Amino acid sequence: MRLTSHLSLNLRRTGDVSVVRARGDIDLSTLAEAMAALDTAREGAGALFLDLRDLDFMDTSGLRLIIEEQRRAAAAGYRFAVVRGSRKVQRLFEIAGFAATDELFVEAPPPPTGGGDPA
Amino acid sequence: MLLGETVARLLEFVVPVFADVATLDTISPEGDFRRIGSRVEGPGREELERALLRRRPVPEAPVGLPRALASAQSNLIERVSDDNLRALAADEADFELLRALELRSAVFVPLRARGRTVGALACGVGTSGREYGEADLRFAEVLSARLALALDNAGLSAAVSGLEQRLEATLTNLAEAVLVREPGGPIVFANPAAARLLGLASAAEVVSATAEQLMGLFDVFDERGLPLRLDDLPSTHAGRGVQARPMLVRNVIRSTGEQRWLLHKATPVFDAEGQPVLVVNVIEDLTEVKRAELAQRLLAEAGHALSSSLDYRDTLQQVAELAVPGLADWCAVLVRGDDGVIEQVAEAGVGEHAVAAEVIGTGDAKLLAGVLTVPLAIAGQPAIGALSLAIAESGRQFDETDLVLARELGHRVAMAIENARLYAERSLIATTLQRSLLPPELPDIPGFRLAGFYQAAGEQNDVGGDFYDVFEVPGGWMVVVGDVAGRGAEAAALTSLSRYTLRTAGKLLGDPIAALEQLNAALREQPGLSLVSVCCVLLRGADGDAVADLVLAGHPPPLHLRQGVPRPVGVFAPFLGAYERGEWTPVTLGLEPGDQLVLYTDGVLDTVGERERFGEERLIETLRDAAGPAEAVARIEEAVGRFAEGPQVDDTAVIVVERLADS
Numbered sequence: 211m212r213l214t215s216h217l218s219l220n221l222r223r224t225g226d227v228s229v230v231r232a233r234g235d236i237d238l239s240t241l242a243e244a245m246a247a248l249d250t251a252r253e254g255a256g257a258l259f260l261d262l263r264d265l266d267f268m269d270t271s272g273l274r275l276i277i278e279e280q281r282r283a284a285a286a287g288y289r290f291a292v293v294r295g296s297r298k299v300q301r302l303f304e305i306a307g308f309a310a311t312d313e314l315f316v317e318a319p320p321p322p323t324g325g326g327d328p329a
Numbered sequence: 330m331l332l333g334e335t336v337a338r339l340l341e342f343v344v345p346v347f348a349d350v351a352t353l354d355t356i357s358p359e360g361d362f363r364r365i366g367s368r369v370e371g372p373g374r375e376e377l378e379r380a381l382l383r384r385r386p387v388p389e390a391p392v393g394l395p396r397a398l399a400s401a402q403s404n405l406i407e408r409v410s411d412d413n414l415r416a417l418a419a420d421e422a423d424f425e426l427l428r429a430l431e432l433r434s435a436v437f438v439p440l441r442a443r444g445r446t447v448g449a450l451a452c453g454v455g456t457s458g459r460e461y462g463e464a465d466l467r468f469a470e471v472l473s474a475r476l477a478l479a480l481d482n483a484g485l486s487a488a489v490s491g492l493e494q495r496l497e498a499t500l501t502n503l504a505e506a507v508l509v510r511e512p513g514g515p516i517v518f519a520n521p522a523a524a525r526l527l528g529l530a531s532a533a534e535v536v537s538a539t540a541e542q543l544m545g546l547f548d549v550f551d552e553r554g555l556p557l558r559l560d561d562l563p564s565t566h567a568g569r570g571v572q573a574r575p576m577l578v579r580n581v582i583r584s585t586g587e588q589r590w591l592l593h594k595a596t597p598v599f600d601a602e603g604q605p606v607l608v609v610n611v612i613e614d615l616t617e618v619k620r621a622e623l624a625q626r627l628l629a630e631a632g633h634a635l636s637s638s639l640d641y642r643d644t645l646q647q648v649a650e651l652a653v654p655g656l657a658d659w660c661a662v663l664v665r666g667d668d669g670v671i672e673q674v675a676e677a678g679v680g681e682h683a684v685a686a687e688v689i690g691t692g693d694a695k696l697l698a699g700v701l702t703v704p705l706a707i708a709g710q711p712a713i714g715a716l717s718l719a720i721a722e723s724g725r726q727f728d729e730t731d732l733v734l735a736r737e738l739g740h741r742v743a744m745a746i747e748n749a750r751l752y753a754e755r756s757l758i759a760t761t762l763q764r765s766l767l768p769p770e771l772p773d774i775p776g777f778r779l780a781g782f783y784q785a786a787g788e789q790n791d792v793g794g795d796f797y798d799v800f801e802v803p804g805g806w807m808v809v810v811g812d813v814a815g816r817g818a819e820a821a822a823l824t825s826l827s828r829y830t831l832r833t834a835g836k837l838l839g840d841p842i843a844a845l846e847q848l849n850a851a852l853r854e855q856p857g858l859s860l861v862s863v864c865c866v867l868l869r870g871a872d873g874d875a876v877a878d879l880v881l882a883g884h885p886p887p888l889h890l891r892q893g894v895p896r897p898v899g900v901f902a903p904f905l906g907a908y909e910r911g912e913w914t915p916v917t918l919g920l921e922p923g924d925q926l927v928l929y930t931d932g933v934l935d936t937v938g939e940r941e942r943f944g945e946e947r948l949i950e951t952l953r954d955a956a957g958p959a960e961a962v963a964r965i966e967e968a969v970g971r972f973a974e975g976p977q978v979d980d981t982a983v984i985v986v987e988r989l990a991d992s
Contacts, residue, residue: 213937213974237935238978267942269885269979270862274814277907278858288986306862306883307903307911 215267216238219247222322226256229319233264236272244275250301252279256288259319260296275308291316333365339476341369347468347739347899348452350358350430350458355448355480361487365448369430371456375439379397380426386417393417394451397437401446403473406435409453434461436469447481465669474612481954505611508535512568512597512605515539526591526612528582531789536876540564550579554654560702563610567595581956586726590619623655624734631738635745639752649743653678656731657701662720662742679721703735705743713743717923749812772799774806776870776984780958782966784981786932794820795980796828803839805869807831810928810984812884814904826851827861827905840879841865842913845905848883852906860904864928869919875920875988880913885934885945889918890961893954897945922990927952927961932981938972947972958985 217240220231228251236244251258262268265296276292283290294300294315308314336353345353353366367381368374384395395405406413409432411778418424435453441444450473482907494510500507506523519535529535535543540559549557559565563573564749575594589954592615598607634647645662652660660680665671688695699720704712708908716739720727757817771779781797788910794813799806813823827848845865852859862883863972869876883904886897900914920926929948951968955961965983 213940213942215937261915267935270812270814270860270931271708273883274858274860277860281858305881305885305901307901307906 212217217243217328219243219270221247221251222319223251223255224320224322226254227320228252228255229250229261231261231264231319235267236265236275237267237269239273241271244272248275248279252282252288257320258283258288258290259293259316260291261293261319262299263293264294265299268295268299268302270302270306273302276314277306290314293317293319335479336366337670337905339479340366343452343472344368345370345457347465347472347910348454349456350377350381350432350451350453352384352451353448353476354394354450354735356446358445359749369627373429377426377429384423384426385419387419389416390416391435393435394437394449397439397451398446401439401441403436403438403466403470405437405461405463407461409433409435409455426723431455433459434465436461436466437710438466438469438473440473440480441473441480442477450476471605477968498772506610506614508564508569508610508612510540510564510608510610512608513565516543517539517607524622525610526614527876528584528588546583548583550581552577552579553580555780560767563593564596564608565598567608567610568605570597570599570603572596576787577619579840585815588726589614589616589801591615597867620730624730627655627734628741631741635741641746643673643735644745645742646677648738649675649677652718652738653900656734656738657727658721659683659719662714663717664746666758675713678933683723695721701727701735703732703733703739705746707743707747710747713746715739716742717968769798770986772801774799774868775992776875776989777868778958778989779984779986780962782962782982784932784966786977786980793981794824794934796824797928797982797984798832799831800835802835802867804841805843805867807835807844808866808868808926808928808984808986809835809863810884810930810982811863812930812980812982814862814930823852823855823859823861826861830919831863831865835865839867841867841878842915845880845882845913846911849905849908849911853904853909859906861906862904862931864899866926866928866986870920870988873991877918877920877926878915879918879926880915882913883907885931886948887929888927888952890927890952890955892923895927895949895952897949920988922988924987925955925958925961925987927965927983927985929965929983930979930981932977932979933965933969933983936969936973936977936981938976939974943969943972958987961985 212220213237215237217232217234217236222229222231228245230251232244234240242277248260258279260279280292292314295315300310304310340351340353349370351368352364357363362385364382364384367378369377369381380481388395388402390396392404407492411428414424414427418427430453430960432453433455435451438450440448440450450469452469475643500520501523503520504522507518507520508516508523509518509544516536516538516885519532521532524535527535528546530713531540538934544559551557563576564571573595575592575668577592580591592611592613595612596609598609600606618735630651631648634651635644638644649660649662651984657678661673662675663671684695701718703714703716705714706712716735717726718735731853771781779799783795783797785795795811797808799808809826811831813820815823830848830851834844835841837842838847845863848861848863852861858885863883864887865880865882866887867878869878879899880896881899882901882902886899888895889898897917898966899916902913903911905911918926933948934943934945947968948965951964952961955964961984962983969981
């Protein structure tokens, strides 16, 4: 028996706000799927949220994906934010030098009905 | 025309002996009426003959020819009257023509042979002063019986000769060579294509030659290259009454050396007793088709041989052997080495040496019929060698088609050699690179003890994205452990960049943060996002006070073991290569004798087990009370090995340093 990596992704779109919810693991073996989901979600989005609340595990490859999205958002002018995950997941951000209060993180994704996004 | 002659002769017989005027008509089996002859005796004959020849009898006339044909019975007009003439005439002009004949009497007789009316004879007298009576009618009937037979035979032979003519026309224009011979005997017919095929000036020349003489003009071989004699050919079998299978032969004209591929087909013709009386040979020239087939096959087989192995000396020998004897009697491949020396790397067939041996043996000079040399070259690049082909024994000659084929072969050989070279080069580069990326030997640091462990994930178990390094710097020693995000060749390249940048910067600057800043800048210059996490420790020891300055960049914290208790140390900071500027914070640790510092990569923590990952807690527990670096490393290796389920995706690197007691 073996712990296997698996990732399920869900994309919700409201207006120009995209929310990608990740369940499972983002690691080397599931990286491609995660990238593909972000590619789709990013198209025509004014704001992109990556919801990590249901994420079990992430390694440096996932971190790299997030740092890359950060750069892309800064260059293209859309908002990119990560919905805080479990303590284990957030530890990874900590090791990578992200402050807990870094503006990258939000507590929850914007509600489906639109309106302002919660900090 | 056979028929024309017969008609003329018949009418000469009839006129003037029996008649002054006569016309002869044929009726075809389909009922078509045709006037085939007319003869008139006396002045103005040509004009009257022509007029009569053009004339057609009026079908409904109750007298004369029409009546004879309709009733299939002869009839006589003893005294030709104007009324008769009017009945027979089509119009006034026709009436005048008939009157001009000055007919006094006339007989009209259907010609019947083999049960059908084959024609009609009309005879008339007048200008000679004679008259016809019943006796003349009888005579005319007897005469016409003979005439009918003669006409019928002539008609048949006309039909046959017409057939013959068509056949001859067909055979003359046929592209295939047709030869008809008597079994074991002379050739009785040949068409112009046959003459061309045999290299003779005309079909007549062919007919006058014997089969043996003709065979003597050529060397004939079967598909495998074995020589053939006349007895082996289908023609001889057919001559014995046996239907032989078509045979493909390679035919070389002795006088010119020209080579053709010919398909021989032979069919016997039997007489009434079932004996073969003739053999019909049809010879088809398949040279173009066959050569195209052979060329394709040669190129395909050469392609297989060339791609079967990278040892091109071996494969080139195979190619040379393929070219003989199909393309030439001898083939050699020469290659120019990097030193400029041209070397023969493959040879097949009867070549210079064999020829030289023969010349020495016989004392006679020998002239090789042809040598064809093509470059081994790929478009746009200088030639790397040559392919030589020669004709020695077989008496053949090279032509344009051979040149094209040889060039194509040379091109493919050149590509194969080039590929082999590139592969060898790449292999060498890969091997050299790999060697440079392997974890270094751990040096002896005075006052410290080291142990390390490295495990690359995946199939290429030599090189991964993790690295460690230990090197002396001004003021101390640096120990680094790092992790490149990603896998494969790109990651390996970054691994190399990272190790050497840190080493160089460290040796120059002697400061961990400065070294990290250098690497950060170098990574920022890379195309795309290149992230590397590093833990960098500077060991300084002066007079019994050993310290470690440690800096983390996107890396999990090393564990400081004091009296067996592991404790994570360090301040988290961003990955290298992520941001333009980073704040990396050093932590200075006093190291007492027996203190250990365990540096590792996240591959340890992320190791996949049955239900979960290895994790930091488990690592801490594993290291508790470890007695020294070697034991610490062994414990980690064993614990991770035991814990891991299935193949792991991330690399693992561990390096442990212990401060030794002062001696």
